[in-house]
Amino acid sequence: MESLGSFLEVRKALASFLEEDIGTGDITSDSVIPADLAASAEIVCKTDSATVCGLEEVGVIFDLCGCSSRALVKDGSRARKGKRVMTVSGNARSILKAERVALNLLMRMSGIATETRALADAARPVKVAATRKTAPGLRYFDKKAVVAGGGLAHRMRLDDMVLIKDNHIALAGSPQECVRLAKEKAGTAIKIECEAKSEKEAIEAIKAGADIVMLYNFTPAQAVRAIKAITKMGLRRKALIEVSGGVNYKNIRQYARARPDYISMGYITHSPRAVDFSLEIL
Structure with a gap:
């Protein structure tokens, strides 16, 4: 993230994603998992070939839930099926609380980066660019994924x-x-x-x-x-x-x-x- 301002804006957006998903609490985990249970986990690629993007954001999501994480690859790198891309540790309930939002964003951003990489490789030396056809609320993440895949963000907003x-x-x-x-x-x-x-x-x-x-x-x-x-x-x-x-x-x-x-x-x-x-x- 380029500046403190953009980091805080992204963190605020990620917190809103968690609020949308969690609601008043994870009643399943709270019912069946002890409150003080600690756990470790890893995030694994399940697709044959992918360009990874979103690990920085996923780290913030786990941090917001009180967990520690460590990226094992860099955004923009290629991963194959079975590749471990991140480790996570912390309270078991908290890990599961963050799981779905973290995976959803990682899966989407990596999907955009992977498709962009394939198109950029096919079009080389001509550059590939995105447009403003992004999902509301996700433009920053979608455009970042395009850049990670080797593309151009093009204009972010109407005032650009x-x-x-x-x-x-x-x-x-x-x-x-x-x-x-x-x-x-x-x-x-x-x-x-x-x-x-x-x-x-x-x-x-x-x-x-x-x-x-x-x-x-x-x-x-x-x-x-x-x-x-x-x-x-x-x-x-x-x-x-x-x-x-x-x-x-x-x-x-x-x-x-x-x-x-x-x-x-x-x-x-x-x-x-x-x-x-x-x-x-x-």
């Missing part, structure tokens, strides 16, 4: 940069007019990205002064042609080019051949496949 999309253009006018207005009102310190649904719109946006142009829902062949045309006109160095829409693992290599600066995909964070982990009492 200007991103002119189809609805903005429909309401405010042409791409050129939207870029002009954004440059006038947002200032020169704010990056401006403009979505384009055609080669013509992309060229117009660059000429209007957009810092980044998004080729949206282009086929791989259309992306190749558009970037070649932009390069031929001497505009390639004037703006970064992002490809987005319709990209998946099956076709990402085709899009990468167009050599955009990066490829963004929403499904990395809105439809992640969880990596299976279990907590086992020793």
Whole structure:
């Protein structure tokens, strides 16, 4: 976590996750496990191949419940089935109180990191980026997982940069007019990205002064042609080019051949496949 402020915000979010899950108490553990029983446990990867992410957050979750933990691997590292990634010790009831929230977050973040790693490897040297299609309340964790998997976080919030999309253009006018207005009102310190649904719109946006142009829902062949045309006109160095829409693992290599600066995909964070982990009492 980058700063004390972000650490405290993350700790507050994790505490709220625990409150949501625990309610007034774990009536099962409180009924069958002695209050003073100490225990040790380990978290084990149950998936054949995974990129691990979320151990820092899992450590905070156990700490909030009064337990000690030790990560055995680093976030971003690869793990195979049977790999121990963390040990935990403390009051038995407390370990079980933290178990589900800790595993849920670890499984989700590792799932996002694993998928990002596979896409980043396939698209190399083109970068892979996330979008704002994250679960409410989980954006920080989802974006961190993308970075751990070798991807780019892209913008975190609406106030990070200007991103002119189809609805903005429909309401405010042409791409050129939207870029002009954004440059006038947002200032020169704010990056401006403009979505384009055609080669013509992309060229117009660059000429209007957009810092980044998004080729949206282009086929791989259309992306190749558009970037070649932009390069031929001497505009390639004037703006970064992002490809987005319709990209998946099956076709990402085709899009990468167009050599955009990066490829963004929403499904990395809105439809992640969880990596299976279990907590086992020793």
